[in-house]
Amino acid sequence: MANKEPLIITDKDEMRKWSRSARAQGKSIGLVPTMGYLHEGHLSLIQQSHIHTNLTVVSIYVNPGQFSPNEDLSTYPSDFQGDIQKLKSIPGGVDVVFHPHNLYDYGKNEGFVKNSEHEEGGKIVSCVENSGIGHETWVKIERLENGLCGKSRPVFFRGVATIVTKLFNIVDPDVAVFGKKDYQQWRIIQRMVRDLDFGIKVIGAELVRDDDGLAKSSRNVHLSPEEREKALSISKSLYNAKFAAENGQVDCKELRDTVIRAIQEAGGKVDYAEIVEQESLESMKEIKRPAVFCIAAWFGKVRLLDNMEINV
Template sequence: MYSFPVQNISTKQALRRALADKRSGRIVFVPTMGALHEGHASLLRQARELAGAEGCVVASIFLNPVQFDNAGDLASYPSTPEADLKLCETCGVDIAFTPDPASMYEGDRSISLEETNLSTALCGATRPGHFAGVCLVVNKLFNLVQPTDAIFGKKDYQQLAILRRMVRDLDIPITLHGAEIVREADGLARSSRNVRLTPEHRAAAPAIRQNLLAAKQAYETGTNADDVRRDLTAALEAIPGVRVDYAELVDAETLHELRTPASPALLAVAAWFGDVRLIDNIELQRA
């Protein structure tokens, strides 16, 4: 167990000063939107191991308004700043960057950053502007922190793929690492939004994972892509209280719809329980 004194910094200028003497070693960055849970803790601990004793771990805690396409979702997003800093401390974070929106964005900002291929499907199809907001804020954070490495969770698989493309296409000198999904004991993917589920919805939500596992087995034992997609959608729609946003079988590299067998592939789902939207995915291999 780590227990580092966390330096809490809220301005860009102070962040640059704090990092000025750390450029000789590895700087590992974990961006978050706060309301940290065990999934985030896993990312932070991996960052600490990657940085080593001589490196520096930076976590940002910033609820980015630019990536929300739903004002209600932004307003209801949980905030636990004191607990977040405590978790950072126990996970070995050196610097927590906690800016507010006014310090991150100019009032007359006029530059956008948009990916036009990987972002057209899955979450991008139903959340207009979301990934443009993600790319903008992550690019800004990369410019501020200038890390050698950054870690993102695979639960947001499409986000990770888009950010890999951004780093590649813009020649950003950062190595991105994808971390495995952290789950509750019943299989539900950890999410800051889980606390907003009603007891009934929380009891039903683990069926997402169960149906993904069944679809994975079907695909990897020869069921064709269209049947896997159809059966998964039907199974998800049978979950009490659910409204399916999408259930897709895609190429894991391009994120485009899969019609013929390929490896690696990805099953990805998004589903609403009331006003809470949950996402999950599972990687597939087929001989």
């Protein structure tokens, strides 16, 4: 199949114009928001967009609003030319890559506030926190954003919801695709779309695994071969838990303890291992209705996410 050259748009007004024009021609638009450094997981999201829409926009933007000043915004991996090559090589390609330089208005000030000078009084700040007439509007999904990843990353979901709102308003898609690997993020975006009445269908694309079972992630490249081998304890123990639950072991404490022990014995450090309701993400004591087992664990310097839906 011939490679399809995507149109690269960096300006938000140009992006809007493209969308309006596409709509005027009766085309439907799918949006796949990414932070770049694409892997097969991302490509599966694009396939979902192809199924549901005429045209596909992939955004590549490392969003400073979802990083705390003490997180790794400045070292987040990027490979824009490599991303474009990957996008060209997938069947059907993509129509537009939206790659803005910056999407925040800093008012009269320039650049980011990257240090923690504004963290006084326990106020939660991100890398775009600013003063004066700079950016100050945040979308908060008050309950869903608290648990799981929200505990160790307090500005993360506020930043995600805000940038996704901005992208929705600029790209104006009919469909947006998110990966269920970031399960909490997917549920948060679904809730936000319902609560704010966006006219957008949110699609959750299934988690993609390597042949050995490891959930695909940009961060996997940072694992040494030994760490990678050990990290398989996450997916293995999740599969075991799913099997056990579907065969009558529905006590969440038992299930969690078993998984945590398996990961720890492999040398991992568990950030969280929670069994929660699929929609409200509230903790469960016994699996009596559809649940999802969510895990974040460190192997070496890499924090890995994984999850498994359990439908008893």
